[in-house]
Amino acid sequence: MMKKKSEKSILPGSPNEVYSRLEDLGIDMVKDIDAGVSPGFETASRGRSNVKFDESVGCLRLGDRKEERTFVNVGQAKKFMQTVAVANKCKKFLKEGSHTSIRGLFYQLKFSLGESVDEELFSDQSESNPLIEDIETAISVKREDLNLYTDRKGVVAGPMTIKDKFGSEETTIDCRKQGRSGYAIPSDVDNGINFVDVEADYVLVVEKDAMWQRLNEDGFWKKENCILVTPKGQASRGTRRLIRKLASKKLPVYVFTDCDAWGWYIYWAIKAGSMNLAYLANDIAIPEARFIGVTMRDIKEYSFLENLTIKAKEVDIKRAQEMLSYPWISKHEAWVEELNQVLKTKRKIEQDALQGPRLSFVSEYLKEKIHAKKFLP
């Protein structure tokens, strides 16, 4: 295998750059063949053992371990052929300027290899998904750069304007004027999307869509001059990228979730990134994010919560134990306390519980926490 070019910035910026990186990947393979060696390429190992927590940045990233993908090898031949097929298909998407989902890509590549080979190129999407990641890491691009979008999930509202260059048109979207439903965060906020005026003081991320609607109805973001985001559970790539971009504009990011390991994990995935997406590292992590609540210690300050706890589920307990084993979480004493409290009481508090006294109490709680800077790290 030939030596690959040195890594460039993970964000190529222009589709032409991505296009030529794909082409170069192919050219290097042809050179391998001409040199009489098995065509191959190198990609970072995405195995868990190669996921490290980067202290200096505060996010999960891949270590230095590399893996070679090569064709003339029984164990790899099929995957290699499939990877090249994916790369070639993405090159075509870029050329045409068309986008599809990774499921759409799978269907584009689900065909029989031919009369002599009784086998499909791909017969299950689980085969193609990891190969997309292989290409992403091999040529240092994101799948969104390869014109592959993901399902949209997440809604935003607040004082900012987005210019969306879509096809031949450019649309201006005022996130202040999205009514009760908000602006659905696109899967790709990098290519063709521009944030023209961001006038907010901070970003508030609330775990649940229902809570976002409550706060939107309260006019919370108007009163607070903040950008209100909900990932609707675990944050999608697009939502994380959006928060990341806003954080890069020096906006503080505050996260509000349930008081349970599940909610806290959503916070930690937003903050430090996740194992699965470690290859995207700090392009997707927001180490600056801070946690508002709900916390176990809130019970002391808001005594009504005492009666609004519910029983923690088995998955909450398991996830809490798991989180305690992550050094980047367990280095924070406050979090260890919180997690141990969950394990001890086996109770949890939903963010919705803050509507207990009155519907608008949530807003009061958030304001109080944010202005008093009562955060967890």
Add this chain to the structure above:
Amino acid sequence: MGEIDKVFSEFKEHSVAEFFKKNRQMLGFSGKTRSLTTIIHEYVTNSLDAAEEAKVAPEISVEIKEIDKEKYHVRVQDNALGIPEKHIGKVFGVMLAGTKFHRYVQQRGQQGIGATGCTMFSQVTTGKPVHVISAYDKKVVTCDVEVDFKTNGALVSNMAKEEQDGSRRGVTVEADFAEVKYDKSSYGVFEYLKRTAIANPHAKITLLDPFGETHVFPRSVEQIPPKPMPVLPHPLGLAKNDLLEFAHADKENMKVSSFLQNSLARVSAQKVKELESLCAGVDFSKKPADMSWDDADKIVGAFGQVKWIAPATDAIIPIGQEQITKSLQSILNPEFLSVRERPPKIYRGGIPFIIEAAIAYGGQSGKQVAEGTQPEILRYANRAPLIFDSAGCSITESVKNIEWSRYGLKNFDQLPITILVNIVSVHIPYTGAGKQAISDEEEVVGEIRSAVMEVARDLQRHMSGLRSEKDRAARKNAVLRYVGQLSGDLAELSGKDTKAALEKKLILLIEGKYTKQLEESNDSIPEDAASGGSEGDDDEKEE
């Protein structure tokens, strides 16, 4: 007196016909299929022995015709020296009249009661005599022979003589037998003759079966095996009944002491004295014919306590690696064959023996049963096939006790494998008078195991070679199948080169790698490539 006369003058007569008439199963005449096989065995071994003695390459033809239900006409013809007129009666009509009985030689039939046993069987089941044609010198003698059960004498009738130019030679015996059955089981005549042919590659054996089908087991080696040297029986090889029979047949020695000294090997006057001192109450000066069962028991017991010089080893002759190889190749046409001969070893403190073993795989190896193919074991003692009593035989036991999976033969029970084991010795350690199974003498069992394991290892090497060859081809094809698709995509992705050109180059690359066996040892699925996509957080709901 000519050579033939000398051979046949050694017949000794014994009156036991009446006894055997009542106990015919002792001669192997039990069961319908087995009886017919025994008949063929007796005639064919006589022919083989006769041909070997005459230094003639044996050519034996066997014909079996069904004349009625469970009634057959048998005709066996050989090309040996023929039997002189005056000896025909003794060979076919007198019990215990064989040359072999008294001249202990490594030979196929060791009892010399065979041909007469057949005559008796014919008489008992059909009431007819056997018909014998003997061609020798410039004569052809034809006659019928019967056994006189009262006197153990032969009744020869219808004697006719013809002159000939000397070109005809050999014995033809014809007889009818009832209460017998021809079938294709492993106890049957066909299987017996096949096995005989395998062990006697210098012989050509033809069988015309009752269905009118002719089976020819061709001669695969020209060389006639050397004639085993006749030796006297060695004390260590004798069982009580052997000794008793010998003693009772003895008509030359006046005393037991001289009988022992003259009739057995390695017995000196000094040894007789030693034996006498060990056998309190046995009168060594009485006539050998008066030896009692009790005397024989004590003497045989004493044999085991005396130090003996080992028997002469030139009396034992294996089939030979080359001969077994050629015969198995010609009869089984196997894909793989290994033949091993172990060096001579000694059992029971002094009896030399040699184990030969062979393993054949593929071709006509193994036996066909209803469920498919099964391994078959061909057992031989002094190149005579052991057809019956396989369950109680050390050869069968040894083969079955081998852990075949350790030789890479996991489904051994379904493989087309033929295993041949021949034990060669002046005294074969049979389990009983039927002489169809080898007893579990420790040294013999050990040698059988070693020999079979040696050939098993050879087969293992062959099979693993095959596997890796097959494996390599499979690996190559596993990569080749993707060349077409890859070449097309790569041509487009790189914008360089055409699909056809890339395809050609890739095929060359792959062919080169998998034929030159330059494959890297790490040609396997890398850990992370296999698992990279599926591991990770279960709650990443991105799509």
